[in-house]
Amino acid sequence: ESNCIVVDLIQTNSSHNNLTFINDDILNFISITDLGECSLIIMNDVIEHFDYKEIIEILNILIDKVPKGCYLCLQFPNMSSPFGLRNYFGDHTHKTALTDFKMSGILSRFNQIAFHFNGVEEVGNISLMSLLFAFIYWKIIINICGLFIRGSIGWNKYFFYPNLFCIVKKI
Numbered sequence: 001e002s003n004c005i006v007v008d009l010i011q012t013n014s015s016h017n018n019l020t021f022i023n024d025d026i027l028n029f030i031s032i033t034d035l036g037e038c039s040l041i042i043m044n045d046v047i048e049h050f051d052y053k054e055i056i057e058i059l060n061i062l063i064d065k066v067p068k069g070c071y072l073c074l075q076f077p078n079m080s081s082p083f084g085l086r087n088y089f090g091d092h093t094h095k096t097a098l099t100d101f102k103m104s105g106i107l108s109r110f111n112q113i114a115f116h117f118n119g120v121e122e123v124g125n126i127s128l129m130s131l132l133f134a135f136i137y138w139k140i141i142i143n144i145c146g147l148f149i150r151g152s153i154g155w156n157k158y159f160f161y162p163n164l165f166c167i168v169k170k171i
Helices: 026-032 052-065 082-089 100-107 128-152
Strands: 004-008 014-016 019-023 040-044 071-077 113-120 163-170
Touching: 026 052, 052 071, 052 100, 071 082, 082 163, 100 113, 100 163
Parallel strands: 004 019, 040 071
Antiparallel strands: 014 019, 071 163, 113 163
């Protein structure tokens, strides 16, 4: 029963059930729109398409305009992982390389929020047996490679995740 608005530069203006598609620049849209009733904003593979200054501007507007209790979910390529390099450099429109450390620094500018990160694996459509084998194999690789990484270049707990998912809550 929720109403959802999808903002995209490519999508044409239209509606379908509880979905409204708006063709607009996200910065322009959030600047002119009342966000006082939003409970969730999802920016999936969006924020890395803006430069550092624009990211701060977008977050400043969103955090200022949304009500307390609203969640902002950001997914972006994890540049502290070699697996995230493909995601970031595979799209020439990406402008800012982000890590959990860099995004934490950006979000630390804001007083009225709490945030945390999760690593996101890319899992395609695979069979249950393949998934089980991949899970066991992946855990072995993580343990073996983790020993090497800790000893040589330092450790980041999101090293093996190609994407990061940051959950921000206005408090």
